[in-house]
Amino acid sequence: MTLAASIPADRTMPGDLRSARDALAQAVARGEERLAELRADRSPEHRERAHAVHESLRALRARFAGAHAEAVYDLLTEGRTRYLWLGELVEAAAEAFPGLLPSRERLDAERALPQAAKEGHEIDQGIFLRAVLRSPVAGPHLLDAQLRPTPRALRLLPDFLRTGVAEMEAVRVERVGGTARLTMCRGDRLNAEDERQVDDMETAVDLALLDPGVRVGLVRGGEMTHPRYKGRRVFSAGINLKYLGAGNIPLVGFLLRRELGYIHKLLRGVLVELSGQWRSRYLEKPWVAAVEGFAIGGGAQLLLVFDHVVAAADTYVSLPAAKEGIVPGVANLRLTRFAGPRLSRQVILQGRRIHAAEPGARLLIDEVVEPGDMDAAVERSLARLAGDAVLANRRMLNLADEPPDAFRAYMAEFALQQALRLYDEDVVHKAGRFGAVAP
Template sequence: MSEEVLVSVADGVLEVTINRPEARNAMSKAVAEGISAAMDRLEAENDLRCAILTGAGGTFCSGMDLKGFLAGEMPIVPGRGFGGLTDWTPKKPVIAAVDGFALAGGMELALACDMIVAHTDAKFGIPEAKRGLVAGGGGVVHLPRLLPRQLAMELALTGDPITAQRAYELGLVNRVTDGPAIEAARALARTIAENGPLAVAASKAIIRDSWLWDVAELNAKQGPYIAAVFMSEDAREGATAFAQKRKPEWKGK
């Protein structure tokens, strides 16, 4: 894996760090491939319960590396999109820990994660229009689903950023912290990692996939997602641990 992406593991949480601080962590092809490879590891290793995606040097990601773009490089992984994450999602949760700027593709990358924790001084925006471009990594299609249309329009057409607090008020950010975003993200990740992994994965899948379901089919369509969970060893272990007033020992099966 490229040194432009650093990976570490602690307490069942995979931490993935974009390591191009000299370029404000602008997305290169190598970084996109590194993030994609890290997500493969998240999927493959049963002991990993969730991931945190962050940036080195006080910035999350300033978007596409325009120097690379001018040289003909696109920071996209086939089938996975910008940064290896905007066109798909792993089964396990991914938390974005945002310090500094999450701009253009950087904001789209954060939105591709399942949750966002941000430092109070962080800024979010899709300034592509200021550069004659369009936020094609999901910004102009996902923001209207997450925000009132008028607010999505403002972000896309002005290109102006918003603060972490404003993003929190709009429901784009889960938590705002005065300390490093990674610390608050670790606390959130630890809480998730303590829960049943099958239940977490099924819950994530239903929340994401149900965006496309007809309202009349919601209860029926979730059935296949949860049937295996209720029949699992983990479900029995969870109930037994509760009765015995102890911490459950999850097996992921």
Template sequence: MTAALTAAWRDPRALAVHAEEVLAGLPHKADRTPGQRARLDAATDDARRGRTAFLAEHGQAVYDALTGNRTRYLWLDELLDAAAELLDGLVPTREQMAAEAGRAQADKEGREIDQAVFFSGVLRHERAGLHLMESLLRPTDRALALLPEFTERGSVDLGRLHVERVGDAAHLTVTNPDALNAEDNDLIAAMDVGVDLALLDDRVKVGVLRGGEMTHPRHRGRRVFSAGVNLRHLDAGRISYTDFLLRRELGYLSKLQRGLLPVDASGDPVTSRKAHWSAPTVQKPWIAAVDSFAIGGGMQLLFAFDRVIAASDAYLSLPAAQEGIIPGVANLRLPRIAGSRLARQVILSGRRIHATEPEARLICDTVVDAADPAALDTAVAAAVEELAAPAVLANRRMLGLAEEPPSVLRAYLAEFALHQGLRLYAPDVLAKTTKFSGTS
């Protein structure tokens, strides 16, 4: 099979090699003439067209070769490393990505787009795509290492996230106070671990997510749910395509909805007492407690939760059109939850929804009086008690299958994987984020 893939890759590889040769002969990106930029764009487009066509025909065979016919489960970075070793030029090498890492977003060569082409090509094939999605449902190594401490002490500090077991619930509190709990690479990694711990601990029946108190001058001492993606980090080139944009959707957000796939000592999925043959993933209901605002990725999160409780002075927004990137899986979920017309107003026009508006009830199950400091805590405690009922899990699982079958999510993610990579380097996105240059 490898020989056949190598032969099929010969012509697309030549295009990839040519693009690298053109790039190697050019000065720094900022010093290129319009003609040089046009020549590189043409060569790069040809190479990406070749990769796309190759993966459309051979993507399943490539994935099978990388995973031993889907017997091995690889993380996103492991899959990229294996693909770079299998077929030269199919994806950027680790060394090429390291050279990009220290650059501002506007100064990068856009190699993450080639990663996007690869993952989109894999996800477009049903067997490969579903297996990749399943691979990212495994618990992280860090969560497995921290699990004994968490089960014994009932709490763990993950830096950007604090996890504490209170009664039947695991409370995940986002602690990125100087950035209004905006998401960055570190928070995504912490959320993956925190969700894992809540799902792995047998004493936890319900998960709760809430934002912690702020140190930001405008909101000092107030809780904030989320300000979305950290645009300062995006401008600085510190928002990773794989470790943030793709891992977020395939990792902890998918675990919130689809559950955790338990593994054995070697890291392979297993059937155990935690994952009975009738329910291979460990699922639990989740509650979101929204203080102040849920912007961008914060609002996206709400669509994955079973119960959303908001303070009356909170608002929700998805400024995707203004920021220029795709709001994760919101384009798939929000029309189902709130209707196509409202979804278009929110996503395409940036409509802000206040918790006291009638439309907010399509997203928020309960709105409590913001003037009562205990109201949100009381509502969360009542929701935990209700959702801890034994029959909730079975019905939750069936609702999830009816609302978002894995095949539907896979088809969406195949397009998202490509177009989010393209938007990450779109001129309008780069122009909007550069206003944060020089800040951290």
């Protein structure tokens, strides 16, 4: 039985919500019939008409979500007594409210297509999630739901506690003394991120946070096998643009999960419900980043949540959002705190690179050392962050720098704007140039 099927909707759904649901379903069904007719002829005129139908249906969904998202969320989570992952939530909403969101089958069918051939059904997910995150009641509950340890991490935890090592395809995590050392090891693709990388990173972060023997975490790129950088450490090349062009960078499973999952956990910690744990609901640790080679795009975004960043003098940081055409995660919110509005616009809107050796880099990087001195500098920073008073002060700094409601408001708009960018013509054209690859 599916999650939505387990909800006795006729008994628990308020009458006004049921009426609105039925009216939406009927309107969308009529619109889908019209779209089916237009798909038979892919002439420019018919494509323009299909676009107008999609726009009309999305306006209906936006009105429904704006009025009822909180009630829908309460229904699907049984009055916020259940936590749902993002994927579970949108799937349950699609089943319980026909026409509101694309079905799992429709998304699976589109997943097989390159980005240029898709119709943009993920935009409907962005519309719904924006409304949920905007809610001061449903939004915080949804954020907490994504801060839980993943089932995969919980399965691996007993072995990790025993051995101190977890080997995954994209990340290796090892406990050495009181440090969890996370090494990104996609050596053939310069640690470019895809769903595998995000899942492995979240698992590794969960393990580090859940292990009582860990006092501080380290994230570092491993040695590359890529021909141009063979034998050298590289931090991250950002989003895998080949996968984006091939249609394998989903909104929910990658772009939103990444921000609301492991990156948010690096900042806030992992949510645990333990008896007697009254001081905080979150287990958190301080984190160090060691940057070699470069931190591009998503790699640069990561640096904005670390407590200490050490970089080799020959590295650079960049956020080529204008080149790629998408929104660089939460960097638009966080970078201005570090670098100020002018430099942030230069980096995000104009593609300026920040080289570690230039003075402006000290706004993003705490410590710049010669490549041969990286190991020693990293160890010094780990020792400093293992102090007893670090956690309490870190928590208060993060609360002042990025209040949870500010993050929630940003992510609400990000959910829609990123979905829209994924299907805009300029992104489709740029991503298509990188060619298709198998998922």
